[in-house]
Amino acid sequence: MSGRIFVVGLGPGAPEQRTPQADAALAQATDLIGYTPYVARVQAGPDVVRHGSDNRVELERAQHAIELALAGRTVAVVSGGDAGVFGMASAVFEAIDHGPAAWRGVDVVVIPGVSAVLAAAARLGAPLGGDFCVISLSDNLKPQAVVHKRLAAAAQAGLVMALYNPRSKARPHQLGEAFDLLRTILPGSVPVAFARAIGRPDERVILTDIAHADPEQVDMSTLVLIGCPLTHTIERANGEKWLYTARRVEKTE
């Protein structure tokens, strides 16, 4: 008898930002599959089998989940945030698409979650108030030229940008190159936010602008948010600041 795969977005981190639908799917799972820190985040009984794995093995993980489900197990494939946004969902369907025909019979249910970009935006104010895009800065899966083409197109079109995977030890220079590119397009005063580990105990927020954005303040757990010319900063008496993007676009940019 065939089992099932739930692809579950765990949300930003805090349990109160995870939906009851996600919790219900996790409660049915006989097996948990995912990047080890995400698997570890799930509360589960002693009979549940945890298959934690390293980063960058998404396709192998997906294939493993499909094999387990076809053997009758109920598998929760977990991602941080939303599984559809640079998480495990696309890897699962990619594995099915390129696998044996029988794999298309597997039952897959994707459970959405609060993505990192939405959690970061809420923490900052309302920086996504207008049109926006979400771009992974990693060149593991696409040429750097494509990344740059997309960043330039988004900036020229006035889209706010959320950058995932902005920096790693293996890629220390890309974020600085991205900032350099964007400085040729955007006014220097356009707000930039570094939102690290939002909703988790080690949360940290840095507000700056594109002229002064310093890649050294960013690590792999940081969501980089780059405003547009309609993104404004509100300064409060207590020293706090809010970011928001005005909804009205007056002129053709």
Added chain:
Amino acid sequence: MSGRIFVVGLGPGAPEQRTPQADAALAQATDLIGYTPYVARVQAGPDVVRHGSDNRVELERAQHAIELALAGRTVAVVSGGDAGVFGMASAVFEAIDHGPAAWRGVDVVVIPGVSAVLAAAARLGAPLGGDFCVISLSDNLKPQAVVHKRLAAAAQAGLVMALYNPRSKARPHQLGEAFDLLRTILPGSVPVAFARAIGRPDERVILTDIAHADPEQVDMSTLVLIGCPLTHTIERANGEKWLYTARRVEKTE
């Protein structure tokens, strides 16, 4: 004594897709403010005051919420999906930014939710597997030329597109014009999905492609998702289909 504003994303519709954090904020509210159908969706005790209002009065609603909070009330300003994505969050901060200096003292907490685009993507498979953008097609707040510039830029850059507010009685022609524009840029086989009222009883999904996309099948409650050349359809033996966008971009497009 000053009160507080919670800006709360209610999620796509089903209570199990709303976070406990959102429920906790709603439970504290003395006043609910928002578009009448969203206010009606919230379970609340008899002492809670419901201030439902029409569409298109976001700024007045935000000002009302600020005045109530400064008078000591605990106000939940509610939006469907995520309040930061074409919801009430930016209107609240815009009102503060343009209001009296005292308004900057109001306590505002934005609670993120599962946005309509994430719920629709999960229902369809994993169409947001690569970089993507989220664009409102409404010209209430921006010139149509800006909408077209953004659509063209996104399509040329290979971004998957999620279109909010695709069509209304007052704007019956814009979606067809958008499709016509995109047909000049994208291959006709690029998948298009119409995801209506996802997570609600009247949910409906239509899969087509950009060559055949028919605006007559779309209403204001529909999220229009337009793939990129890496978005694929998986056909299942039971007649169902999944959409996903491959993660790997091989060449510079």
